[in-house]
């Protein structure tokens with residue numbers, strides 16, 4: 001489903017050039033769940049951004065279902081990000097002034113989905129993640145685990161085929177972390193989603209189909 005070949009990424013800073021990804025090769029199969037482990041600064045978030053076309057590599061190729069995603073431009077690239085990939089981040093990046101339902105609807109509204117249809121789909125997803133009783137709550141009125149479930153519902157509203165989760169439980173306690181992983185596992189089973197999850201937890205990573213270790217901008221496959 002995803003082929004990454006020779007991906008390199010460097011950032012120029014006032015203190016010099018930083019080589020963050022030094023030649024990444026990776027194939028991810030449709031429906032596979034891949035965990036990425038690695039120490040802080042190894043380049044995990046940078047790789048996730050490139051997989052979701054939020055950032056471009058300096059060299060190399062990323063194909064999604066055979067299509068070179070960095071050959072896409074303008075509206076086609078926006079559509080790729082909006083429809084084909086769902087993102088969940090550690091700090092859920094919900095919009096604080098909007099309620100749970102509105103936050104989940106947002107990607108659909110951006111894609112010009114009719115409001116009633118977006119709302120129905122958002123409500124269904126919120127019910128599915130166990131938040132049917134919190135539709136009108138704003139993020140500040142929800143617990144950390146509830147906010148993360150809203151973020152997961154939002155990531156799925158456009159029915160993407162790939163879910164990218166960057167430390168989705170990094171700031172949650174162990175009971176809530178367990179709930180979120182159980183939810184991700186169920187969504188994988190029910191929707192056949194392909195998932196790439198960055199985690200610091202070996203025990204969580206072991207629940208995925210495959211673990212990849214990242215070290216200093218390179219992958220160590222295991």
Ligand SMILES: Nc1ncnc2c1ncn2[C@@H]1O[C@H](COP(=O)(O)OP(=O)(O)OP(=O)(O)O)[C@@H](O)[C@H]1O
Pocket residue numbers: 011012013018020038039040041042043044045046047
């Ligand atoms: N926009 C940027 N400009 C300059 N350097 C950057 C930029 N983004 C990331 N870096 C550097 O790239 C390296 C890798 O960052 P990245 O966030 O990908 O690591 P990570 O493995 O996700 O780390 P963590 O587990 O701490 O989140 C870091 O040393 C970071 O300082």
